[in-house]
Amino acid sequence: MAAVAATFLAVSGQAGEQAFGPVTKLPMPRYVSIKAAEANARRGPSTEHRIDWVFQRRHLPVQITAEYGHWRRIRDQDGASGWVHYALLSGARFVTVTEDQAALRRGPADSAEVLARAELGVVARLGKCVPAWCEVKAGGYRGWIAKGEIWGVGAGEIRD
Structure with missing residues (x-):
């Protein structure tokens, strides 16, 4: 599992240096919003992982902290995190x-x-x-x- 975890987030080596996602090459962490009326937050980056909770507020701002394939680990305002399929997220900012x-x-x-x-x-x-x-x-x-x-x-x- 440690070898897979290393691909989730590109970590910068220098202080003040920007990190970028290994999949999208976009800055990390970054803010996005929930696009769907419901978005399952899972323990890991696949539908085989357990759903920990369901976001039920469209346009809710979240922060992407990691990427893996079509999955993004997000963190909400309260610090709770989970994996969400990228199709449930939007670049529209709220x-x-x-x-x-x-x-x-x-x-x-x-x-x-x-x-x-x-x-x-x-x-x-x-x-x-x-x-x-x-x-x-x-x-x-x-x-x-x-x-x-x-x-x-x-x-x-x-x-x-």
């Missing part, structure tokens, strides 16, 4: 609000007008990101939210 009553602002600044407040657990479509803020869309609202109040985007991630 985030989860991690603070209750998080302010959705007109611009990326604490001084910007508050347009709405998001409840803990709201899933929002991710747009642009600057160093400390991301633009999101949820429930008919579009605005900026502090990165510290969402999960599903890297702390240093910039998006145009």
